[in-house]
Amino acid sequence: MIWQWWLSLLYALAVVVAGDLYEVLGVSKRATDREIKKAYRALSRQYHPDKNPGNEDAHNKFIEIGNAYEVLSDKEQRAKYDRYGEAGLKGQHHQDPMDIFSHFFSGGFGGFNRGRQRGPDATTEMYVSLSDIYKGRVIEINVDLQGICDECDGSGSADGKTDTCPKCRGQGSILTEHQIAPGIVQRVQYPCDKCNGKGSVIAHPCKQCKGSRVMRERRPYNVFIDAGAPRSWNYVLEGEADQSPDWQAGDLIVHLTQSPKDHYGYRRRGANLFRKEMLSSKQAQNGGWQREITRLDLDSTITLSRKKGVSVQNGEIEVIEDEGMPIQNGSGHGKLYIEYVVIPQHSGSHDEL
Ligand SMILES: [Zn+2]
Ligand SMILES: [Zn+2]
Incomplete structure (x- = not known):
């Protein structure tokens, strides 16, 4: 298993965590819980080992990010860290960064839980110079995609509450009866228009996503170009397409093409x-x-x-x-x-x- 070697690497490195934890997440010392969460969400995806095969720097970074989030997302640990720095965390056993990651993304969103309907794939185009293909390199890209609203964590609700739809009483559908002739009654069932058939309504929609549960976001990725890669190929980032609480995200497909320019006469x-x-x-x-x-x-x-x-x-x-x-x-x-x-x-x- 590929995990085994790098899990042992993980534990070895977890001991030597250095650098300011706020800096690791790129947030200020006054960052709110939400800002910390948001930073972790973006960074942990960017540096996830699955997306950076064989890249040791990315693996190390992923570990640092996990450790920083572990401390800063915990009120007590964060307070200790703020007061005493690293020393305040002495004797603290770090969790496996992979566990932190899967726990974070298992809350019913992200692309990492299985079993739900799969959302559509997303594609993006990119040109690569012949020289880059000759040398091989990593290119950082930013892609605008749909993400789960980080204000309400995909609930659509400002206060986290959902109420039973008063119109259909939670049934999601409404049954009507029409008398079309004496003694003949036609029954029609249709989806409730107040709750769109969900059976529940949100009294106080989230201000950021206005109850839609999703938002546009810019996500950073590393695209690895092998030396000698073909003229045209797809780099697939699994589970990184548009996210929705209703589906398991499809793949983000980066379509790379050798640029017709910048060929240096070759x-x-x-x-x-x-x-x-x-x-x-x-x-x-x-x-x-x-x-x-x-x-x-x-x-x-x-x-x-x-x-x-x-x-x-x-x-x-x-x-x-x-x-x-x-x-x-x-x-x-x-x-x-x-x-x-x-x-x-x-x-x-x-x-x-
Ligand atoms: Zn309803
Ligand atoms: Zn929201």
Whole structure:
């Protein structure tokens, strides 16, 4: 199990928590419970190990976030921490950050509880430069999505109370009878319009979401781009689409495409790279030249050269092994194909020949 190694890592790290707990959550010392909750909600999702595979920094951060929330969300612990700092928490046994996380998100919202109807997937588009695909990197993105209202925790109620609908008396539907002819009664049942068939109403709707239980929110994510990733692919963030108390959130699908711009003169086919290099007819005929071309890491160069007396034909192709794109999840690189284009001499010069 992947959890086992990192659980042991967790406990090892839980001991060495450092840094100000408020800073960890990015809130002020006067933050309200709700602000602390909100910060934890956003950060814990961003740094969740499931979303940051193999990223140790993110794992450590996730642990810190969990520990900070554990202390600051507890009145007594927070008061001790405010008064005595870390020392006030000595001997305190930290909970497993994964438990804190699942407990937080098991309150009937978020994408982490199973068994409810699944909501729709969400997609977002992103372009990635060829150089980024060459090197591999993490890109931070922000996506506007529907989230559970953090003011009322998805209840829609300002005071947390819901009342039985007075119109349908909690039935959710209303039964009417019409006499359509003497002795003939038609019964019609329809959903209650006061409570939309729910059977309950909220006397004091939440001010933030106006009783809708959801709100728009901007969520940060890390998108991992493998070195050598294909020209077009989907990065799936499970359970991160629009949230609703009524469903289990679908997946957020980040559709990544290699940008048609920023190619630095390279064209790509699979793991191979292609580029054209111009030579003057003098260089092509006589040889004796050297040139550096930028490698796609944008940090080093590839040397092309011909010794004196070595000529190059127009259209000649030089194949350089291991200078193509990295092989995704493998080792080595594809090939680089250089096509030489010899620039003809100026037309005026023909007369001199
Ligand atoms: Zn009703
Ligand atoms: Zn609300």
